[in-house]
Amino acid sequence: MVVGTGKYENQNEAYPLDKKTLHKVALRSLLVQCGNNAETADANGWCWAISPALKKIHENEADLALSMGHNLEYVKTGGFFAPLAMGIVLSLEAQKADLEVIRSTRTTVNMICNSLSHAVMELFVLSTLAICCLSAVNNGSIAAVGVFACIAMCVSIASRFVLIRVGYNQGTKMMEKMIRQKDELNHACKVGGIFAIGALIVLSTKYASLSNLMMNFTTTSSSMNYLSYAVNVIPGLFGVATTALLYHLLVKKNWSIFKCVGLVIFIGIFVMLLSFFVMQGLAGI
Numbered sequence: 211m212v213v214g215t216g217k218y219e220n221q222n223e224a225y226p227l228d229k230k231t232l233h234k235v236a237l238r239s240l241l242v243q244c245g246n247n248a249e250t251a252d253a254n255g256w257c258w259a260i261s262p263a264l265k266k267i268h269e270n271e272a273d274l275a276l277s278m279g280h281n282l283e284y285v286k287t288g289g290f291f292a293p294l295a296m297g298i299v300l301s302l303e304a305q306k307a308d309l310e311v312i313r314s315t316r317t318t319v320n321m322i323c324n325s326l327s328h329a330v331m332e333l334f335v336l337s338t339l340a341i342c343c344l345s346a347v348n349n350g351s352i353a354a355v356g357v358f359a360c361i362a363m364c365v366s367i368a369s370r371f372v373l374i375r376v377g378y379n380q381g382t383k384m385m386e387k388m389i390r391q392k393d394e395l396n397h398a399c400k401v402g403g404i405f406a407i408g409a410l411i412v413l414s415t416k417y418a419s420l421s422n423l424m425m426n427f428t429t430t431s432s433s434m435n436y437l438s439y440a441v442n443v444i445p446g447l448f449g450v451a452t453t454a455l456l457y458h459l460l461v462k463k464n465w466s467i468f469k470c471v472g473l474v475i476f477i478g479i480f481v482m483l484l485s486f487f488v489m490q491g492l493a494g495i
Contacts, residue, residue: 217308218276224267224304227378232297234262236374239292240367253285256292263300280309287320288327293370295323297377305381336362452477 238259245254257278264281268274287295298319302312339358346354452474459465459473 218268218270218273218306220268220270220273221306223306227263227266227300227304229375231263231266232374232378233371235260235296235300236293236370237367238262239287239296239370239374242287242292243289250282250284251286252292253282256285256287256296257281259292260296260300264303267300267303276309277303280313281316283313285316285320286324288324290327290331290366290369291323291373292320292327293374294377295319297374297379298381301378301381331366335365448477448481 242255242259243252245258246252247254260281261278264274264277268277281299295316299312299316302315339361343354343358456470456473459470
């Protein structure tokens with residue numbers, strides 16, 4: 211949906227948005243993905259979240275309608291880093307920038323923020339937090355689930371207040387820096403994804419805790435317990451080795467993501483067949 215082109219009627223720059231309005235936008239960004247649909251993705255939630263700020267920026271009703279109209283175009287925020295994109299867009303709106311400039315910036319910065327949301331928050335922060343709580347959850351601790359939920363929510367809310375102000379205060383400068391450093395950002399997302407893959411491989415094998423392994427290792431010297439120790443440790447080594455290999459291929463050999471995904475699938479099939487034959491061998495003992 212394309213609504214209008216050119217410039218706003220009122221070209222006077224809007225007064226700086228107050229903290230209360232920015233914080234209101236930050237809180238609303240928690241629900242930005244609730245209006246997700248197949249046509250415009252998160253646009254409904256995006257426009258609803260920034261609407262209090264747009265109403266203060268555009269006192270002219272025609273300009274407000276035009277602004278809300280083009281902010282209902284396709285938007286994919288990724289959730290966690292949405293306030294950063296909102297702050298940058300609102301900065302441009304307050305400067306009464308050309309609509310095409312705002313559109314291009316909104317699309318670009320949302321793509322970056324979407325990648326950062328997946329790489330930094332989902333695959334690094336939340337995954338690391340989940341790994342820390344996993345042992346307690348496996349032991350039946352309901353409190354660990356509550357701790358995970360509380361910490362995740364606190365991090366999400368606190369980061370939004372910071373990101374909305376950083377995005378709004380930096381505005382155009384931050385966008386220019388992101389464009390210049392897009393290669394570094396893409397590289398950072400790749401590396402974050404690589405280490406997440408390694409961690410997920412270890413978790414998918416139900417890697418036993420070190421204390422349980424050492425207890426089994428020291429209480430008896432039977433061959434079956436040695437074998438049990440090896441069966442628990444070796445799958446974890448696959449995760450570490452896969453992470454190191456993918457890092458080397460992406461950074462040193464300039465492999466594409468497509469090739470790396472194909473390699474991970476091949477490794478997964480190989481490990482699955484290997485585990486099948488090992489289990490068959492154990493059944494014959």
